[in-house]
Amino acid sequence: MTETVPDAHPRAARPAGRVRTLWWGLWRRCPRCGSGHLFRRYFRMVPDCPRCGLHFEREQGYWVGALAINIIATGGLLALTVVVGLALTVPDVPVVPLLALVLPIGILGPIVFYPCSKTLWAAVDRAFLQRLDPGEQLDEIVRH
Numbered sequence: 001m002t003e004t005v006p007d008a009h010p011r012a013a014r015p016a017g018r019v020r021t022l023w024w025g026l027w028r029r030c031p032r033c034g035s036g037h038l039f040r041r042y043f044r045m046v047p048d049c050p051r052c053g054l055h056f057e058r059e060q061g062y063w064v065g066a067l068a069i070n071i072i073a074t075g076g077l078l079a080l081t082v083v084v085g086l087a088l089t090v091p092d093v094p095v096v097p098l099l100a101l102v103l104p105i106g107i108l109g110p111i112v113f114y115p116c117s118k119t120l121w122a123a124v125d126r127a128f129l130q131r132l133d134p135g136e137q138l139d140e141i142v143r144h
C-alpha cells in the first residue's frame, strides 16, 4: 500500500534519485518532494517542508554544511574570476578594475547564494548521508 502526501509533487510518490534531489536543492526546493516556498523571508527558512513535512535542521550545528557549501561556491567563483581576469590581461593586469569586479562577488556572493546553500546542503545530506531517525525511516517506507 502506498500512501501519498496530499497535494504532493507527482514524482514524490517514489524516491527521487540523487541528481534530482541535488537539482531540487540547487533551486531552493525540498529535497524529498520538490516543493518550493521553503523560505518565509530571504534568510528565514521554514523548519519543515510545507508539503511533505520533511524536517530540515537534523541536529544542532546542522547548517555548518550549508556554510561550507556557501564558502566553496563563493570562493570558487572568486578564484574563477581572478584566474580568467589574469589570463585575459597578463602581463598588464588592471588591478583596480579586477578588484572592482572581485570585491562585489566576495561581498554579495554569500548573501545571494545563502538560500540555495541551505537547500543544497539539505539535498546533499539526503542524497548521500541519509541519516534518518527511526520514525522517518518508517515514514519513508510507508511513502514509497
Ligand SMILES: [Zn+2]
Pocket: 030, 031, 032, 033, 034, 035, 049, 050, 051, 052, 053, 054
Ligand atoms: Zn517536501
